[in-house]
Amino acid sequence: MIDARKTIVVTGIGVISPYGIGLSVLRDGMLRGQCCLNPAEELYPGFHGTVAAVGALPSLIEDDRYSRTDRLAMAAARDAVADFTGSGSILRESGIVMASTVAGLTEIDPEISQGPAAWYQNGGLTRAASYPVSRVAASVGEQLGILGPACAVSVACASGAMAIALAANMLLDDAAPMVLAGGSDALCPFTLSGFNSLQALDPEPCRPFDQNRNGLNIGEGAAVLVLETLDHATRRDATILVVLRGWAMTNDASHPTAPQKDGIGLALCIQRALEMAACGVDEVGYVNAHGTGTPLNDIAETHAYESAFQGRSRPIPVSSTKSYFGHCLGAAGALEAAITISAMQNSALYPTLRLTNPIESDQVDWLRGELRRQPLPMAMSVSAGFGGSNTALLFGRPRA
């Protein structure tokens, strides 16, 4: 028996990605196998790499109070509620959980370190005000007139998925009638330089899960999901896109930046999401992996899938959609949740691009080459990040 007040559903999805605005634009690009990763050299002197950038942002939100990350978030949030038909009070009282790692770092120059007061007096004061990660959530609230509880999550690359998990908890607590949850991050010299200094970037388009993988590419974008309880969605006659059947968060507690080699922490996370959903390992039809393309992440993640899905009657289909438009950091988990839902809606298992020589595993079915078409009643999105955090989100099709 389903408890509609404790069942979390997704009723709206907003996306801004290197493909443009909207999930359908993203979906069409991915169905075509279009890769948005391009060479870039102008991001800072000395940078030679590959990134995926969002084109022009909507002009309505040109305002120097907002960072580029804020504006990406606002564009995705507006897209998420574009078809919202409920009463204004529902939206006004809704909650917001937005993730970001970059936030307002996009607006700050290294010169700040030479004399902060002078930098502020020369026009930096307003720009620096967008620095706190909480500004990303506040910006969405200001854009849509939302006055409910709002917070921002900053858990490195697991942030976007974790925002969705925390939003689900808020709904279980009846903290708001709906929660807009997602993530946003913009391309920025600070993070590009940081990952470059760690030698984590592949100068060419990344090859997640390939034996010859050589690192990640950075992208930018934002995604926002509208979450509410099944009871609330039914009462307002909303279209239910998917059910968030299970979610879980764990930590590796193993290393500040490297994933646990055997993937135990991530495997536990997946198992807990399956347990929450009371779902067997054979019921999951697809995993949208974290799949950064770094040597350490991808092998640890492979071990996690082998462990968590042990006992399946056939290998678990897995792909990394970071091969299409890179790693969007704090937005990645939310964008990949949106892609996972799109895969379910379109019965389309997106392959990993450029995966020619996959990591050997007889328990993982690496999706590569042609797009695979098959009904997908249940699919999972998995995220991990620096600091050891893991998040798993398990989506199921709504019952007819």
Place this chain on the structure above:
Amino acid sequence: MNTTLPVITGIGSVTPYGPLAGLIPTEASLQPSAITAWSTPGLRRAFLVEPFRPANIVPGLKTRRLDSLSAWALVAASLALRDAGVDLNLMDRSRIAVFFATGLGCVELTMAFYQSAAANGWAGTDPITFPETLSNAPAGHVALFHDLRGPNVTIGSKSFAAESALLQAASLLRHGQADMAIVLAGDTLTQAVYEWYEVAQLLDPACFSQEPLSSAPGFVPSEGVVAMVLEAADRPASRPYAALGAGRWATGGDASAGVRQLLGDLQPDFIIYSAPSASSSSTCSARDLFDERATIFPAQTVAAGMGDSGGLLHILMALSKRPGSGQALLLGTSAHGGYAALRLELR
């Protein structure tokens, strides 16, 4: 779903009062101290954490390459666990969560990273520093040091990051996603942060002179980290400080109506104000909501100086005054129209 109230069983802090396990001695009172960590154009004052060696308090702790926020989080969390009398070896560490609230994150090393970019260009930045600039580094280090493998969350929330973290950590316990949570809230004060406040003209005149705090608008910046151990239910041999009841927070709307709805028929015995600015007149706007017999703990200047992450220090300072047992309401209102309200059952 666990229907018992989560309880605060341990407290640790690294604040201008020093590194402490448990409550703050009630005789402790503070004046702002002069800033010497960077050159200032005259006297500049704030409530500062005095330098100390973390390994002297938590043996084996290595913090040399860490942002102060990470170092303080490690010390505060360890002191809170010590205060709670928790033996982690007897617990399933994959069911212990870490929930960290911060307004600005690891600003010290973020500025160091900018310095390396200014000196060497973006192509010559320091790889050791970069991961430590991430806001979730402190929570990650707490998990790593204590081998805590449950949910590890770092959040920010305008004005009410600490209150939000406490509520969301309690939610994890209520829904069986963890058995225990270490909730931390804090920020560090750097030159870039202080000068932002100064250029934005947000500081109390007492920041620029030896005069006592004024009633003029403005605040005295503060820094530190407070950690609280939150457990799903009373544990034998634990000494609970308070049980955490329902709560809510919002970025706007009718605060009075929200608080009334939260309280129902309950008249709290104690009101603990938490506010981003102790001198904000809005902190008193809900006074008419309560029975006049309620004891009120006004917003505390040192805690208010921590901004978004000051909520746990407000609670700690109120508990330290040992008000006795009874129903309490933690109430924060912000100048921006938001509010946070949490019911606490003081034990």
